[in-house]
Amino acid sequence: MASAAGIGRRPYEGRWDGLWLLGPLLLFLALLLGFPAVANLVYSLSEVRFTGLWSPRWVGLDNYATVLADPAFWGAVGFSARFAVVVTVAQLLLGFALVLALDPLIAKRRWLMAFLLLPMMVSPALLGVMYRLMLNDFVGVIPQYLQLVGFSGNLLDADWAFTTVAVIEVLQWTPFAVLALLTAYQAIPGELVEAARIDGAGSWSVFRRITLPLMVPALAITGFIRFIDSFRVFDHIYVLTGGGPGTLTQSLSIYIYRTFFQQERIGPAVAASMLLLLASIVVLRLLMAQMLRGSRG
Amino acid sequence: MTRLVAGLRWVVFLLAVLILNIPVIVTLLTSLKTTLDINAYPPVWLFAPTLEHYGTVLTDPALDFPRYLMNSTVIALGGTVLALGLGVPAAYAMAKLGKGTTTILPVVTNLRALPLVIFAIPFYLLYQALGLLDTRLGLALISCIINLPLALILLVGFLQDLPQEIEEAARVDGASTFAVLRHIVLPLARPVLVAVAILSFIYSWNEFLFGLILSTRNAVPVTVGATFFITSWGVKWGATAAAMMLSVLPPLLLGLVSYRYLGRAMLAGAVKG
Numbered sequence: 001m002a003s004a005a006g007i008g009r010r011p012y013e014g015r016w017d018g019l020w021l022l023g024p025l026l027l028f029l030a031l032l033l034g035f036p037a038v039a040n041l042v043y044s045l046s047e048v049r050f051t052g053l054w055s056p057r058w059v060g061l062d063n064y065a066t067v068l069a070d071p072a073f074w075g076a077v078g079f080s081a082r083f084a085v086v087v088t089v090a091q092l093l094l095g096f097a098l099v100l101a102l103d104p105l106i107a108k109r110r111w112l113m114a115f116l117l118l119p120m121m122v123s124p125a126l127l128g129v130m131y132r133l134m135l136n137d138f139v140g141v142i143p144q145y146l147q148l149v150g151f152s153g154n155l156l157d158a159d160w161a162f163t164t165v166a167v168i169e170v171l172q173w174t175p176f177a178v179l180a181l182l183t184a185y186q187a188i189p190g191e192l193v194e195a196a197r198i199d200g201a202g203s204w205s206v207f208r209r210i211t212l213p214l215m216v217p218a219l220a221i222t223g224f225i226r227f228i229d230s231f232r233v234f235d236h237i238y239v240l241t242g243g244g245p246g247t248l249t250q251s252l253s254i255y256i257y258r259t260f261f262q263q264e265r266i267g268p269a270v271a272a273s274m275l276l277l278l279a280s281i282v283v284l285r286l287l288m289a290q291m292l293r294g295s296r297g
Numbered sequence: 298m299t300r301l302v303a304g305l306r307w308v309v310f311l312l313a314v315l316i317l318n319i320p321v322i323v324t325l326l327t328s329l330k331t332t333l334d335i336n337a338y339p340p341v342w343l344f345a346p347t348l349e350h351y352g353t354v355l356t357d358p359a360l361d362f363p364r365y366l367m368n369s370t371v372i373a374l375g376g377t378v379l380a381l382g383l384g385v386p387a388a389y390a391m392a393k394l395g396k397g398t399t400t401i402l403p404v405v406t407n408l409r410a411l412p413l414v415i416f417a418i419p420f421y422l423l424y425q426a427l428g429l430l431d432t433r434l435g436l437a438l439i440s441c442i443i444n445l446p447l448a449l450i451l452l453v454g455f456l457q458d459l460p461q462e463i464e465e466a467a468r469v470d471g472a473s474t475f476a477v478l479r480h481i482v483l484p485l486a487r488p489v490l491v492a493v494a495i496l497s498f499i500y501s502w503n504e505f506l507f508g509l510i511l512s513t514r515n516a517v518p519v520t521v522g523a524t525f526f527i528t529s530w531g532v533k534w535g536a537t538a539a540a541m542m543l544s545v546l547p548p549l550l551l552g553l554v555s556y557r558y559l560g561r562a563m564l565a566g567a568v569k570g
Contacts, residue, residue: 013394013474014473014474017390017394017474018390018394018396020386021386021387021389021390021394021396021474022386022387022390022391022396022397022401024382024383024386024387025383025384025386025387025401025445026401028383028441029401029404029405032438032442033408033416033442035419035423036416036419036420036423037419039418039419039422039423040415040418040419043418043419043422053422053425053426054426098309098313101306101309101310102306102309102310102313104303104306105303105306105307105310110557111556112310113556113560114552114553114556115314115318116313116314116317117552117556117559117560118317118318118321118549118552118553119317119318119321120552120563121499121503121545121548121549121551121552122320122321122503122545122548122549123502123503123504123505123520123544123545123548124503124505125503125505125520125521125523125524126503126519126520126523126541126544126545127320129523129524129526129527129537129541130320130321130323130324130541131320132527133323133324133327133534133537133538133541134319134320134323134324136534138336139327139335139336139534141323141340144338144339144340145339145340148339171316171317174317175317176563176567179560179563179564180564180567183564225567228410231412232412232413232414234413234414234505234506235505235506235520238505238509239524239527252412252414253412253413253414253506256414256417256418257414257417257506257510260417260418260421261510266418269418270418270419273414273415273417273418274415276412276414276415277411277412277415280410280411280412280415284407284410
């Protein structure tokens with residue numbers, strides 16, 4: 001910590017080094033994260049209105065009870081979980097397939113990666129707007145071509161909205177899976193594959209017995225990162241469907257946003273945030289422990 | 298046979314690039330079409346390009362678009378500078394003096410894994426009280442928070458690998474920590490500083506949720522401003538597409554130019570976070 005007490009100080013360290021090096025960051029964090037932490041806790045236990053933000057009325061756990069009894073909350077939890085699982089699995093499969101297909105090409109020409117990584121540079125919100133343009137009934141390329149093949153449905157209606165927002169997420173972030181998996185794939189020692197081939201192993205058994213087992217840690221870590229990122233999805237869904245039709249594509253992030261800004265139910269919205277925080281911490285701890293054990297075993 | 302396989306790999310690569318980047322490609326084409334061509338059915342792919350929509354977007358006073366671009370630039374630069382200003386000294390204290398590695402570092406790096414929306418409501422309330430709603434400073438502070446985890450992870454990682462002997466010589470000569478940081482560590486750290494700066498800029502530029510919540514008029518960034526086009530400019534797809542292209546261009550160009558750094562930095566930032 002930033003104590004200037006001098007215990008454990010390095011011989012060359014100035015008396016105030018810890019303070020001026022770490023102090024600004026600590027102050028910044030205390031102000032900008034400390035307040036939100038306290039505010040979240042207090043407001044989640046209070047009834048409060050936009051007109052009296054500084055005079056919250058204590059209501060105990062009422063807000064939590066309200067949220068936990070709200071079917072829309074559970075709908076949002078369900079959507080986020082389903083969405084995260086579906087897009088994570090799709091990204092891993094697609095990313096791995098692309099790595100296997102493209103490694104010989106990219107190994108010799110690193111610059112090809114630049115074009116594969118581009119989608120990640122695009123703001124998800126702007127990507128959402130671009131798809132609005134592409135999905136527009138009158139000028140959009142997608143409906144126009146779909147009409148040519150005889151499909152006249154709307155890709156943002158109740159039947160298709162989930163698929164549409166999931167496909168967009170997969171297309172934007174599969175490059176991340178390619179990047180992460182390619183690094184791991186290229187780290188597999190060539191001699192290992194050579195030796196197996198000399199012993200008469202076919203392509204499939206090399207993949208099955210050498211490549212796949214060695215890729216498991218990278219697949220797990222990549223999947224973990226993509227899962228937590230897509231579980232909190234907000235931007236492109238908000239822009240494309242606003243969580244609709246109805247609440248069909250309402251992720252937990254959108255649920256919290258709507259509850260606060262559109263319905264102005266501050267207490268329940270904050271309580272939902274706290275539940276999300278709690279769930280995140282629990283899930284993170286569990287997965288971390290799991291992965292640590294996995295990487296040792 | 299091997300040539301056939303190699304050819305197939307190229308086909309897969311080109312298809313993948315095309316499909317992954319199709320939104321940007323279509324938007325670019327739309328932005329260069331006349332309104333007549335945009336409305337053509339079936340869609341036209343060959344047309345005489347025009348820059349009229351870019352002119353409209355950049356000059357029409359009814360659209361606030363140049364201001365959105367300016368806001369995003371100021372917010373992203375501000376957030377990046379703040380994150381580096383707070384992150385570099387702190388990372389040095391962590392990596393070289395062993396301070397805060399078990400307390401502050403994990404707190405900050407774990408931030409990355411938390412859903413941002415958790416902070417949305419308290420920040421709205423805090424900013425309302427402080428008069429920071431709808432200000433660039435307010436959004437730059439948020440950018441800083443968003444980028445701190447990445448900055449600290451990359452900087453601490455770099456500094457830990459930096460051999461102690463390099464600065465020891467200067468220490469023997471009696472150089473202060475500040476002098477060592479300023480004259481020895483910073484110049485050596487230039488590549489990692491550049492990577493952090495570019496990634497921070499891109500992430501800040503692309504941020505949407507807090508822009509949506511904390512800005513209404515004056516400080517609106519392009520990501521939020523672009524959504525205004527849809528509601529208020531529903532029919533003018535050419536102008537919308539041009540605005541979209543101008544909005545994604547800075548991060549796209551940065552990404553293209555520095556993909557080498559970025560790939561590695563993004564991975565390290567994500568994996569260790």
